[in-house]
Amino acid sequence: GKNITLWKYKSFIPVEKRVSLNEGGTPLYRLENLQRELGMKELYVKNEGANPTGSFKDRGMTVGVSKAIELGMDKVICASTGNTSASLAAYSAKAGIKSYVLVPSGKIALGKLAQAIVYGAKVVPVRGNFDEALRVVVEASRELGVYMLNSINPFRLEGQKTIAFEIFDQLGFVPDNVILPVGNAGNISAIWKGFKELYEAGFIEKLPRMIGIQAEGASPLAKAWKEKREFKPEEKPETVATAIRIGNPANWKKAWRAVKESGGLFESVSDEEILRAQKLLASKEGIFVEPASASSLAGLIKLKELSLIEPDESYVLITTGHGLKDPNVIIENFKLPAPIEPSLEAFKEVL
Numbered sequence: 001g002k003n004i005t006l007w008k009y010k011s012f013i014p015v016e017k018r019v020s021l022n023e024g025g026t027p028l029y030r031l032e033n034l035q036r037e038l039g040m041k042e043l044y045v046k047n048e049g050a051n052p053t054g055s056f057k058d059r060g061m062t063v064g065v066s067k068a069i070e071l072g073m074d075k076v077i078c079a080s081t082g083n084t085s086a087s088l089a090a091y092s093a094k095a096g097i098k099s100y101v102l103v104p105s106g107k108i109a110l111g112k113l114a115q116a117i118v119y120g121a122k123v124v125p126v127r128g129n130f131d132e133a134l135r136v137v138v139e140a141s142r143e144l145g146v147y148m149l150n151s152i153n154p155f156r157l158e159g160q161k162t163i164a165f166e167i168f169d170q171l172g173f174v175p176d177n178v179i180l181p182v183g184n185a186g187n188i189s190a191i192w193k194g195f196k197e198l199y200e201a202g203f204i205e206k207l208p209r210m211i212g213i214q215a216e217g218a219s220p221l222a223k224a225w226k227e228k229r230e231f232k233p234e235e236k237p238e239t240v241a242t243a244i245r246i247g248n249p250a251n252w253k254k255a256w257r258a259v260k261e262s263g264g265l266f267e268s269v270s271d272e273e274i275l276r277a278q279k280l281l282a283s284k285e286g287i288f289v290e291p292a293s294a295s296s297l298a299g300l301i302k303l304k305e306l307s308l309i310e311p312d313e314s315y316v317l318i319t320t321g322h323g324l325k326d327p328n329v330i331i332e333n334f335k336l337p338a339p340i341e342p343s344l345e346a347f348k349e350v351l
């Protein structure tokens, strides 16, 4: 049977070639249990962890790598906190071209590192954070003629904007709010672009509020927004949510405009709130997401507690990456009981 992929929207995607792993077409459904638990009226999740390499990055990479092929490129490069590198490696493998990924040494989640390796990328750990690695990649793409596929590359956002198209297609209406984690700030910018394109094409009459959530220790946009001041980067971003451990978001201007134009907001949440939300999503709704993804829910809970949002409005949480990407964050915080003898008696003792 035919798979529903983001190429359903090919008339909105500015590329002819197609390197695809059947990305997109991810589940969107109601979180009935959390809705009740949190006293919300309309709470949905769009689970981007269901993409081929386990994150929304596949939407940007299918278009970005297709463009690379169209341009006759045979080498692509990115800096990454992990998911971008995993996705670039997979799509480069499919396209039969070489990929180079620069990752913050010791700060990339296990699953993402395994993916970049096994898909065949040249993995280059960098003694520094994502922001420092990105600077090297920009210089390398200029000097060495390697095609750069971080989200500064507009073709990435042309793929990621299809999240907006699918939300409208799957709900049948435009939600009042879309909440998602913000790191390099490409995704919030892309989804806003997608809704505006639907609006300008006359498919929809209203636009959602865009709500961007950052980790407190890596929240240059949320800090500037709440303190009502100019944006300025953070030197030393730190958070357990390594995917969004970014101090100088490359797309901050686009993200700022998206939140302003949409009447939305930025907020930040602590690592504890993120880990609690991760557990809640898994134990109440059976959805295992990596920490950065859980910041959407952590943000919703915080904004509701602060009465900064209307509980009766409709909310779509974007969960951006699968929980299996970062198993250590669960295992390290769990005391596994000692093994029992293989007998019913022994089992009854631990019941």
Ligand SMILES: Cc1ncc(COP(=O)(O)O)c(/C=C/C(=O)C(=O)O)c1O
Pocket (backbone or CB within 6 Å): 055, 057, 079, 080, 081, 082, 083, 084, 085, 151, 181, 182, 183, 184, 185, 186, 187, 188, 243, 244, 290, 292, 293, 320, 321
């Ligand atoms: C699971 C997950 N959730 C949210 C984000 C933030 O999205 P942007 O605000 O568009 O950056 C990322 C980003 C990851 C990288 O930036 C990378 O992989 O280099 C992510 O992996």
